[in-house]
Amino acid sequence: MSSIDLIVGPIHPALHEPERFVFKIDGEIVVDVEPRLGYVHRGIEKALSERTYIKDIYLVERVCGICNVAHTLTAAQAIEQAFGVEVPRRSKYLRTIVHELNRLHSHLLILGVVCELIGFDTLFMLFWRDREVIMDLIEMITGNRVMSAYNIIGGVRRNIGDFEVTQIKGVLSSLAKRVKQYKKVFMDDPTIRARCAGVGYLSRAKALALGAVGPTARGSGLELDVRVDEPYAAYDEVKYCAVIYNDGDVWARLMVRLDELLASMEVINECLDKMPSGPIRVPVPEAAPQSAEGVSVIEAPRGELIHHVYTKRDDDKPFRYRIRTPTYANIPAVCEMLKGCYIADIPAILASIDPCFSCTDRAALIDTNSGEKRIIDILSLARRSKK
Amino acid sequence: MLIQRIAAWARLRSPWILHINTGACNSCDIEVLAALTPRFDVERFGILLKPSPRHADVIAITGPVTRQAAERIRRVYEQTPDPKFVIAIGSCAISGGVFQDCYGVIGGVDKVIPVDVYVPGCPPRPDAIIYGVVKLVEKVSKGG
Numbered sequence: 262m263s264s265i266d267l268i269v270g271p272i273h274p275a276l277h278e279p280e281r282f283v284f285k286i287d288g289e290i291v292v293d294v295e296p297r298l299g300y301v302h303r304g305i306e307k308a309l310s311e312r313t314y315i316k317d318i319y320l321v322e323r324v325c326g327i328c329n330v331a332h333t334l335t336a337a338q339a340i341e342q343a344f345g346v347e348v349p350r351r352s353k354y355l356r357t358i359v360h361e362l363n364r365l366h367s368h369l370l371i372l373g374v375v376c377e378l379i380g381f382d383t384l385f386m387l388f389w390r391d392r393e394v395i396m397d398l399i400e401m402i403t404g405n406r407v408m409s410a411y412n413i414i415g416g417v418r419r420n421i422g423d424f425e426v427t428q429i430k431g432v433l434s435s436l437a438k439r440v441k442q443y444k445k446v447f448m449d450d451p452t453i454r455a456r457c458a459g460v461g462y463l464s465r466a467k468a469l470a471l472g473a474v475g476p477t478a479r480g481s482g483l484e485l486d487v488r489v490d491e492p493y494a495a496y497d498e499v500k501y502c503a504v505i506y507n508d509g510d511v512w513a514r515l516m517v518r519l520d521e522l523l524a525s526m527e528v529i530n531e532c533l534d535k536m537p538s539g540p541i542r543v544p545v546p547e548a549a550p551q552s553a554e555g556v557s558v559i560e561a562p563r564g565e566l567i568h569h570v571y572t573k574r575d576d577d578k579p580f581r582y583r584i585r586t587p588t589y590a591n592i593p594a595v596c597e598m599l600k601g602c603y604i605a606d607i608p609a610i611l612a613s614i615d616p617c618f619s620c621t622d623r624a625a626l627i628d629t630n631s632g633e634k635r636i637i638d639i640l641s642l643a644r645r646s647k648k
Numbered sequence: 649m650l651i652q653r654i655a656a657w658a659r660l661r662s663p664w665i666l667h668i669n670t671g672a673c674n675s676c677d678i679e680v681l682a683a684l685t686p687r688f689d690v691e692r693f694g695i696l697l698k699p700s701p702r703h704a705d706v707i708a709i710t711g712p713v714t715r716q717a718a719e720r721i722r723r724v725y726e727q728t729p730d731p732k733f734v735i736a737i738g739s740c741a742i743s744g745g746v747f748q749d750c751y752g753v754i755g756g757v758d759k760v761i762p763v764d765v766y767v768p769g770c771p772p773r774p775d776a777i778i779y780g781v782v783k784l785v786e787k788v789s790k791g792g
Contacts, residue, residue, distance in 0.1 A: 278669050278677070279717060300716040301671045304752035311749070323746050326675020326771065370678060373685075389685035396682075407675040407771050617674065 264292050267604065278618040282607075289603050294596045301618050309582040314340055315547065317579065318413060321568070324584060325617050326407055327370065330363035331561035332584075333412040335568040338493060340414050340579075343555030343572045346545050350495075352416035354536040357495040358429075359402060359411050360559075361525040361532075365436075366395045367562035368518040368525075371615040372443075375515060378608040379456040384446065391439055394432050401425060416542025426533050433526045440522045447512070447519060457512035461598040461610035464509055473594040474587050475564020476521070477614045480514035482507040487560035494559075499531050511606075511613040518615075548577040563587040563615050588617045659705055659731075660789050662694030663781065666704035666728070670721055671753065672711025675771040676738040680708060683774035690778055701727040706784065708777075709763075712740040712753045718760050725761045733788065735780055736763045739770045746770070 267284040279300035285293040305324055309317050321336040322329045334356055341348060373388030396406045402421055403409035411417055447453055463473065468481035478485045486503035488496045504520040506513035549572035556569050564587030571580040591614045598610050669677050683690050684697060698704050701724045709721065725732070736757045739745035744755040757763055764787065767780035 278674065279671075279720065300720070301669075301711075301714060302716060302752045303671055303712065303714055303747050304750040305747075308747070308750045320746055323673040323675075323770075326673040327678060329673075329675065386686055389682065390687065393682070393685070393687040406773060407679060 269607070278616075280616075280618045282611075284599070284604070284607065286604060289605075291599050291602050291604065291607065294599045296592055296596060298592070298618065306582055306584060310579050313547065313577045314414060314549075314579065317582070319410065321584070322408060322410060324586070327367050327617060328363060328561045328563065328566075329408055330360050330411060331559060331566055332568075333410070334360055334494070335557045335559050335561075335566050336570075337412045337414050338557035338559070339555040339568040339570045340572075341545075341555070342557065343553045343570055344414070344545060344550060345553070346415055346543065348416050348543060349540045350537050351420075351539045352541045353495045354532045355417045355421065355541060356412055357499070358421075358529050358532050359399070359409060359417075360494065361529050362395060362399055362402070363409070364525050364562045365522060366392055366399065367615075368522050369395065371612065372515060372518055375457075375511075375609060375612045376453075378612050379453070381452060384443070387439075388443070391436060394436060398429055398432055401428060413542065415545035416540070418542075420541050429533060430530065433529060437523060437526050440519065440526075444516075444519045444523075447516060454512070456606075456609060457510065457515060457613075458508070459510050459512075460606050461511045461602060461613060462509050463594055463598050465507070467597055468509070468594060471593040471597060472590050473564075474590045475560070475562075475615075476514050476517040477564065477591050477594055479504060480506050480517045480613075481509040485565070487558055487565055491558060493557070495532055495535075496528075498535065499528055501528055511609055514613045548575050549573060549579075552580075561587055563617055564590065586617070588614070591616070660785055662696065663705045663785060664696050664698045664703055665706045665708050665781070666698055666701050666724070667708045667710070668721060668724060670709055670711045670717040670741070670757070671714035671747075672738065672740060676710035676741070679771045679774050680710065680737065680777060683777050688774040688778065690781070693778075693781075695778075695781060701725075702729065704728055704732070706733045706735060706781070708735045708737055709741050709757045710737045712744045712747045712750075713755065713757055713760050714752050715754060716752075718754055721757070722760055731788075733764045733784055734761060735765045735767060735784060737767045737777060737780070738772060739768060742766050742768060 264285040264287045267286050269282045281297040283295040284291050309320060318333055318336055321332045324332050369388050369392040373385045377385035399409055400406045403411040463481045465482045468478050468483050482505060484503055484505055488501050489503045504517050504524060506516050552572060552574045554571045558567050566587055567585040569583040573580045595614050602610060667680050707728060736742050740747060741757045744753055747753045765780050765784045767776055769776055
């Protein structure tokens with residue numbers, strides 16, 4: 262029996278981002294997947310090397326609005342490395358706290374979205390209600406709900422005092438109780454088990470071979486967490502153990518995120534207790550003091566995020582800037598997960614890697630060989646031949 | 649005609665919104681989604697997010713228009729039944745914002761399709777987005 266092409270996207274209701282997937286289906290089963298990315302391609306890397314370092318921080322923040330703190334943190338660390346600047350210890354702790362708050366909001370967001378996609382709207386609303394208290398904390402610390410603009414080259418922009426510390430601790434202790442409740446729901450609820458357990462299986466060997474990162478890899482039993490393997494910011498002084506699940510299905514990837522919520526809260530609490538006093542930033546020259554390169558790797562909410570910058574001496578613009586985002590690394594893995602699944606499971610599997618296409622399309626090599634493009638080409642060819 | 653008056657009344661009481669991302673960084677999108685959730689809960693005003701352009705009265709667009717997305721939003725705009733209204737949410741949808749001189753970006757939404765209401769901010773808070781929809785309803789009730 263021949264397969265049928267099911268075209269999803271670029272504009273579709275499941276995820277609020279434009280991307281296009283061509284699913285080859287045989288009855289109800291997906292046989293093959295062809296992703297077509299690039300609808301959100303804006304040309305950020307080129308723009309980064311045309312703007313000054315100070316402006317670049319604000320542009321990398323807008324690579325992805327959800328994990329914006331991860332992007333500014335990586336960029337600041339990469340540029341500081343190239344400049345040869347050492348930031349104060351207090352700012353490292355503050356960066357870790359805001360980075361983990363950002364992870365809390367990102368994980369709550371995607372857990373809610375997955376619940377919505379499997380038809381569990383009540384839990385979606387509950388997750389998003391709890392996310393609002395995290396947004397309030399981020400607003401209190403940084404001054405904005407989403408785009409925090411907190412990390413700058415040489416440190417952080419704002420300090421926190423005793424009032425903020427008690428506020429954060431109070432909110433986190435009540436949130437931790439609710440997250441434990443949700444974890445129980447995910448363990449026991451028959452709806453969630455039926456829609457998630459055993460769906461979208463990715464074996465440990467495949468995850469390794471396809472280069473999966475972040476919660477996607479950790480859900481398949483791979484011990485990959487930059488916070489443990491290569492501690493940055495304040496992680497070298499804070500206890501942290503990677504969360505690993507061996508099931509390799511949608512359920513395992515969601516459980517990794519739920520457990521990471523609790524782990525993140527512990528990290529924030531520990532940072533608040535251990536935080537040293539002192540300055541929060543050091544002055545940094547506008548132009549690069551030397552021709553050098555800086556690489557920074559961090560664990561963003563979706564996985565490993567790499568920024569790589571080349572500086573030119575006495576130039577206030579980077580010579581070249583390269584960003585490698587986690588969702589781009591996870592696309593081959595998600596194509597593998599989708600093979601052999603039912604059509605109805607597609608949204609849940611896609612959402613289980615927490616895809617972020619604004620990250621992915623930033624510098625994706627676009628394959629214009631998709632069916633639609635060919636049709637346009639034939640039409641334009643026909644038009645040209647008439648002239 | 650009575651039927652048209654009923655339709656106009658219904659449209660003002662319950663605007664159905666289609667949300668399109670034309671290349672945004674996701675922050676406006678999560679704020680649009682946050683407007684639906686318990687803290688802000690726009691459904692109490694009858695505002696519903698709809699997945700299909702065929703069902704929508706209002707198109708809410710976030711993000712700068714990328715070269716890839718321009719043709720698509722033009723097509724979605726044509727698929728939406730009349731009368732239709734467009735809200736541009738966020739600095740990028742207004743002018744291209746921080747992405748203005750990127751090679752993949754054309755600029756604001758109004759370069760491609762007509763816009764009725766602009767909601768500034770990077771990203772605008774959910775309150776501001778709701779206020780934008782209210783302004784649109786006011787504008788429509790006064791006869792466009």
